Every structure is written in structure tokens, then in C-alpha cells.
Amino acid sequence: xxxxLLKYCTTKGNMLVMNKLRILGVAFVAVAASAVISSCGxxxxxxxEFARNMYDPIAPNYDTPNKNFANxxxxxxxxxxxxxIGYDKHEEYPNTIEGYLAASAGMKNPLVRDISNxxxxxxxxxxxCGHCHGPQGKGDGEIVKQEKFPPPPSYSTGNSSRGGxxxxxxxxxxxxxxxxxxxxxGPHRSQLSxxxxxxxxxxxxxxxxxx
Amino acid sequence: xxxISLVFRRIxxxxxxxxxxxFGVNANAQDAAAPAGDAAAGAAIFKQKCTSCHxxxxxxxxxxxxxxxxxxxxxxxxxxxxxxxxxxxxxxxAAVKVFNEYNKTVMTPFPELSDDDVxxxxxxxxxxxxxxxxAPGAAGATGEEGGTAAKGxxxxxxxxxxxxxxxxxxxxxxxVLNRVVKTxxxxxxQKQGLLVEGEDxxxxxxxxxxxxxxxxxxxxxxxxLLVALFGSLGWKAMWxxxxxxxxxxxxxxxxxxxxxAGTLKIxxxxxxxxxxxxxxxxxxSLNVCMNCHSYVTASDKYNGETSPEIAKIYKALDYDPxxxxxxxxxxxxxxxxxxxxxxxxxxxxxxxxxxxxxxCQECHGPIQTMPEVYQYSPLTMKWCINCHRTREVNSKGxxxxxKVLAVHDQLKKGEKVTPAVLGxxxxxxxxx
Numbered sequence: 022x023x024x025x026l027l028k029y030c031t032t033k034g035n036m037l038v039m040n041k042l043r044i045l046g047v048a049f050v051a052v053a054a055s056a057v058i059s060s061c062g063x064x065x066x067x068x069x070e071f072a073r074n075m076y077d078p079i080a081p082n083y084d085t086p087n088k089n090f091a092n093x094x095x096x097x098x099x100x101x102x103x104x105x106i107g108y109d110k111h112e113e114y115p116n117t118i119e120g121y122l123a124a125s126a127g128m129k130n131p132l133v134r135d136i137s138n139x140x141x142x143x144x145x146x147x148x149x150c151g152h153c154h155g156p157q158g159k160g161d162g163e164i165v166k167q168e169k170f171p172p173p174p175s176y177s178t179g180n181s182s183r184g185g186x187x188x189x190x191x192x193x194x195x196x197x198x199x200x201x202x203x204x205x206x207g208p209h210r211s212q213l214s215x216x217x218x219x220x221x222x223x224x225x226x227x228x229x230x231x232x
Numbered sequence: 233x234x235x236i237s238l239v240f241r242r243i244x245x246x247x248x249x250x251x252x253x254x255f256g257v258n259a260n261a262q263d264a265a266a267p268a269g270d271a272a273a274g275a276a277i278f279k280q281k282c283t284s285c286h287x288x289x290x291x292x293x294x295x296x297x298x299x300x301x302x303x304x305x306x307x308x309x310x311x312x313x314x315x316x317x318x319x320x321x322x323x324x325x326a327a328v329k330v331f332n333e334y335n336k337t338v339m340t341p342f343p344e345l346s347d348d349d350v351x352x353x354x355x356x357x358x359x360x361x362x363x364x365x366x367a368p369g370a371a372g373a374t375g376e377e378g379g380t381a382a383k384g385x386x387x388x389x390x391x392x393x394x395x396x397x398x399x400x401x402x403x404x405x406x407x408v409l410n411r412v413v414k415t416x417x418x419x420x421x422q423k424q425g426l427l428v429e430g431e432d433x434x435x436x437x438x439x440x441x442x443x444x445x446x447x448x449x450x451x452x453x454x455x456x457l458l459v460a461l462f463g464s465l466g467w468k469a470m471w472x473x474x475x476x477x478x479x480x481x482x483x484x485x486x487x488x489x490x491x492x493a494g495t496l497k498i499x500x501x502x503x504x505x506x507x508x509x510x511x512x513x514x515x516x517s518l519n520v521c522m523n524c525h526s527y528v529t530a531s532d533k534y535n536g537e538t539s540p541e542i543a544k545i546y547k548a549l550d551y552d553p554x555x556x557x558x559x560x561x562x563x564x565x566x567x568x569x570x571x572x573x574x575x576x577x578x579x580x581x582x583x584x585x586x587x588x589x590x591x592c593q594e595c596h597g598p599i600q601t602m603p604e605v606y607q608y609s610p611l612t613m614k615w616c617i618n619c620h621r622t623r624e625v626n627s628k629g630x631x632x633x634x635k636v637l638a639v640h641d642q643l644k645k646g647e648k649v650t651p652a653v654l655g656x657x658x659x660x661x662x663x664x
Contacts, residue, residue: 044407048400064606067476067572069469076474078575084515084567094564118338148501163497170524171283174340182285182340184317204285204293207523212505 107214109200114193116201121183121194128193132219142224145217149209158228171205176228188229195222269348274356277349281342288360292527294339295330298361301354310350315341392464399460403453410449474574480606481568485544494600500592501585507592511580515567521545529553570607577613588626 070076081087087095099105114124132138147156155161158176165172174180179187182204183194190198199218202208213221285293300309304326312319312327316339319327331337345353444450492498501507506514522545530539538546538553546552550559573579584590593599597608609615627633642649650656 044404048404064478064480065482067479069473071473075576076572076574083512084569086566118336148499149505152496152498152502164524167496168279169496169528171285171527172280180340180342180344183338184341202523205527207519207526209523211517211519212502 107216109210109215114197118183121197124193124197125191126193128196130192130196130219130222132216132223134223138220138223139227142220142222145213145221146224146228149213150221153206157231158225159231173206176225177231190225190229192222192226195225269351269355271352271356271359274349274352274354277345278353278356281345282353285339288357293337294334297357301358306351306354309354310347312339313350313353314343314345317341396461399453399457403457406449406453410447475610475612476570476572476607477610478606479570480604481570483568483604484565486541486604488603489599489605490601490603500599507581508586509582511582513581515569518545518549518562518565522549522551526556570605571611573611577616587630588623 078085081095083096085095086093090097104110114120114128146154150158151162152164153160153162153170154173154176155165160172160175160179164170174182174187176187176190181187181190181194196218198206199213199221200208200210210218282297286295286297288296289298290296304312308319308324308326316327316331320331492503493500503516503520504513505516505520506512525542525545529542531537533539544565548563548565550561550563551557552559584595585592595609596605599605599608625633627637639649639653642653655661
């Protein structure tokens, strides 16, 4: 009797342990599966959506594909010989050394030199030029300091590769250089409208005076 | 003069290993003392004056400098570096040849360099060209510590998981206790001799399941569990329908904002140059990439080859880095848009960036720590409205708000505000 009872108890105990393990296992798998599903699924897709057609614009955005044009893009170049308002006029000063000198002789900053324009020029300069030319135009911007990009000449003490000191650069020369770039500097006319370039020219003239 | 430089060069070459080892120290110490003719002093001048057009082993704007010491004699090089145009004007055949070879690109004259300075540079060039090809410079930008983007969402997930765990444990405890009670019952019954031992030892799975299904407590808990599970999942799903927060699609180029905006500290608006003047912040076109990447190829990390990700830019532009010429078959990179505001809502970047002066990170999160960008904010109407309820209008120096505030002052003073004051006489109000 005693033996039988003992046997019964142990088998019962084993069963309990087995059940526990099984339940624990199932619970673990369930939790793990739900964690995996919820963490992986979300990142690559935008998730559940209702009425997607309310999200998609009817008129194409500038960055959406477009079947109506031969190259499949919505963003198109303006037709030949046209100038959108506020953009560069027909190229009077070509990207040559002659064009550069002609710009120097023929161009003058059309903007009035005042605090508002200078402040906007400073903001634009820091956004667009400062990371190479440095906050004071000394050719010591952040990516130059980190030796990721070679230093440009200082506005106040350097020499231009097209002759003359950097501090003597004229309106037209600076404007021409921002427009077309020079040596390792790329052209910035697609990023800056002519007015914005003139504001930067105005501010660069201030940096040329720093000793 | 020439023999001195030769001696220096020989010394430089023979001490190559020593100097290569001590280069880092030299580079740091070069400001303090510059002994004549040594490569370390030359390195300082080279980095300051020459690197914007020249590299040792590849053509940048001007020719690669490898081997110039053998190709030209030193006196000529000194004259050329100090004022190349004078040599060209004087009709020196070697000078005219180089000038024409490089499309008549004028080399910046350096009259401020002394003869010794130039010799230092040449010593540096000689040392560098004989050094093993890829001397990795300053250890690459490993980026700042990858910011832990703490997402408030994870807290609630954690809590949900915890709750489920508690329910499961409770269920287990109940099951175990049930068993114990039964076992004790059995033992009592057996002791009283009412139960024949081994009666229901061998019950099949189906029988056990049926018994379990009749257990009201068990069924109750299973139902509670399922209701809680599906209820919370459904609740979450419904609230998050159309909310793309955390959306992080794979992009065609592995562009890292952590590197460009974080480590290199390039201003957001250099590339997203429309954010302050347009509705769209704009995904930059590839010519913006090329402003730097016509020079930067990250080849020191890829055994002298162009980085495969930068090569994708060249391929899309049909650009040949060897000849620096663009082909006529460019194809746009098809970036995947992350922030998809529904078409029924209007959002204008310039209003928020320029007028309100809100930093990019307030909506886009710690972009400068993201190797891959994800949508940080929910972009729900509630999110917009909460900000519009609490933020103060930045009316300073803004003529538009001047008029609004003037009208309010008029109202406060009890003066009459006519439709004309509010622009009621604009032609378009009636004749639209």
C-alpha cells in the first residue's frame, strides 16, 4: 500500500512537472512570437492604413514618378530659353576665366547694404558655406578641421587661384564663384537664388575685413 | 642646393619606418618647431596650401604629385610653385606643356613661400609617395555614440508584456493548486478505501482535453486572456491605423545622417535647402551630393576603391570619376519617402522653419544620431494641435502679425474694426 502510494505520488509529481514545462514552453513561444511579429513588421512598412486614397495626392508631387513625361519624373527642367521668375537670367557671364573677369567688371550687388540683408547673408553663409570656409571665412570649417575636405583659402589672408588676394575679390568675382564653383568647390546656383547669393556676397565682404 | 635636397630625400627614405611611426607625434609637434627641409614641416604647409587642388597619388584639380621630384629639377619646381604664370609667360617649354595639359587652369601663385618651405613640401611629397599606399589618416569618423532613441511607445509595450506575464503566472498557479487539491482529494479517498488505485492513470489526450474544457475556472481564464489579448491588440491597431511613427524603409543609398549631420556637423539646410523658403524641405538632387563627393570617395576605407554607396551616385549621374566627365544618361535615385502627410492636410516647412524658428529636431527627432532615418513624430492631428495650443506665436519683426496685433489693440480700445481693416476691400473678396 505504502509503495503503491509512493509510486502514485511520484508519477503524479512527474506529470505536474511535465505539464508545467509544457505550459511554460507554450507561454514562452507565444510571448516570443508576439514580440518578434510586433517588432519586425513595423519598420519596413508604414503599418495599417485606412483609405489610402486619402493620402495620395491627385496632383503629382515634385518627387513622385510621372508617366506623362518621357523620363518618368514630375520634376522637369524649364523649357529652353526660358527663365523662371527669380532665377538666373540668360547666362551673361560664362564659366570661363573671361566670364569671371567680365563679371568682376560688370556686376554690382543690387541689394542695399543694411542690417537685415547682412543678417540674412550671415544665416545663409553659415548654412551654406560655413562647414568648409569656417564661421569667419578663414578656411577652417568643421569638415576641414576633421580633415575630411581640404581647406579653402582664407578670405582675409589667402590668395585666389585666379590671381590677387582673397580680400580684394569684387562683388562679381564672388558671385561668379558661388554660381559656378571653382577648383574643389561645387556650383551652388541650384541651391541659392541670385538674391540669396548677393546676400552672401555682402556678408563675405565683411569677412574679408577680419584681421 | 640639389645635392642638399637629395641628401634630405635619402635620409627621409632611410628613416621611413621611424618617421612613419612617429608621424602622428610630428604632425602634432610641427607648430612648435620646423627644422629646415623636413617632411613634417612640409606636411603642415602641404595641408594648408596644396590639398585644395593636389593629392599625392591621384589627380584632383591639378596633377598627382607622385614622382615630381624625379620628373622636374628642384630649381624649376621652386620657380613653378612660387609663380607658375611667370614661367608660362616666359615661354618655359615644360611649364607651357603642363599648363596646356590641364586646360589652362592657373595654379595659385605662392610668393609667400620661401625656398626652404618649398623644399619641405617636396620632402613631404617624396616621403608620402614612398610610404605604403593607404596610410589611413585620422581614424575615421566612428560617429558619436549612437544615440539611444528613447521611444515612449516601448514603455507601454513593456507594461503590456508584463501584464500578460502576470496573467499567465496566475493561471499557472491556479492550475498547480488545482492539481494539488485533486491529489489530496484522491489521497483522502484512497485512505477511506473509496477509490481503487490506478483507476484513471491512462487517460488519452482527448479525454484530458474534454475534462479541461469542463473545468469552468480554466475556461473562464482562457476566455479572459483571449479577450484581453485581442482587445488590447485591436485597440492598439485601431489607434495606430494610418500612423506611420517608426516607419524606417530601406533607402536606395545607405546615406547616414549620423555621419553627415552628427559627426561632420553639416547644416541640415545645406542639403535640404528648400526648408526655409518652400512648402517642401526637398530631397536634395544629386548635384548637391557632388559638391563634396566629386572629391570625397571614402577610398581609405575600401582599399583605394570608391565606396560602393558613393559609386551609386556616380552611376546614377553617369559620371566617370577617372575623367571627371558626366555622361548623357543620368537616372534619378528613387528615395523612399518616409513622412507621408495625408493629402487632406496642408503643411508648409518655411512657415515653421523661418517664421516660427522651430529646430528641425523638434519634429524629426535626433536626426543627427540616426544612421537610418525613421519617422520620429506621429504626425497625427492630435500631435499638431497639441503643439499649436501650447506654443507662443513668434510675432517679433513680422509685419503680418503686426497688423493682426494692431487690430486686436483697436478692439481692446473699443474702436470700430471694419471689414476694410481686415482686407474686406480686396478685389478678390468679391470678384474671385
